[in-house]
Amino acid sequence: MEYIKYIILGIIQGITEPLPISSSGHLLIFRNLFNTNMFNDLNFEIVVNFASFIAILYIFRKDIIKLIKSFFKFIFKKAQRSKYKNDFKYCLLIIVSTIPTGIVGLLLKDKIESALGTPRIVGLAFLITALALFSIKNIKGKKEDKDITYKDAILIGLLQAVAIFPGISRSGAVLVGCLLRDFKRNTALKYTFILYFPVSIATFGLGAIDMLKDNQLGVVLMPYFAGFMASLIVTYFAYQWLSKIVEKGKLWKFSIYCLIIGIFTLIYFR
Secondary structure, eight states: OHHHHHHHHHHHHHHHTTTTTOHHHHHHHHHHHHTOGGGGOHHHHHHHHHHHHHHHHHHTHHHHHHHHHHHHHHHHOGGGHHHHHHHHHHHHHHHHHHHHHHHHHHHHHHHHHHHHOSHHHHHHHHHHHHHHHHHTTTOOOOBOGGGOOHHHHHHHHHHHHHTTSTTOOHHHHHHHHHHHTTBOHHHHHHHHHHTHHHHHHHHHHHHHHHHHTOTTGGGGHHHHHHHHHHHHHHHHHHHHHHHHHHHTTOTTHHHHHHHHHHHHHHHHTO
């Protein structure tokens, strides 16, 4: 029975992490809906989040390797800088977009979650997400990777920081921001998930330190692994589904889901 519980939670994480429907919001709703402490297991949340990270890293492995190589080659191979300048700039843009989230996360994350981490607030956040996703219904965009500006990076970073509020999807906020800044759909999708990595690495790094200090970790190691694998596999296929939806300009369809779950949450937890 324990294995089934952790596999279910891994599946929930795998579906909701890449999709613009807020993984944190869903976990909070499930925790209150079923009145269970299983969703309070921070160590397991770290594990399944890391599984999602691995899945998305695999998908973007070629882009990540290329960007890292270009970043250092631009620094150390001065004679060839023109060859690597676009990728170097892209790395800087990602750093700029990460800064607002880092600042807000360090200073306000715990306070925001304790003050606003209630089902009704999450329900309202789902409605906001629904409106935001619907607002970019007909946007196609023109900007490619080389056309992204530092102003774009700052504004998108601010929107990503808003996703610290429970129920606001990180991928949804960033995708909406990218499309509002006139990114092409594929460009927006790539920027959204490359931007996912620095935040995820920082979160996992901080959480892993506390997790390794837990003396009970060995007891739940195998159920954790089952949940990890469920999250890993489901995240991979959920991203593939999302990429097809974005390419077809059908991202707004997620607004219907967010509207339904937002209304349900507000009514059920009134």
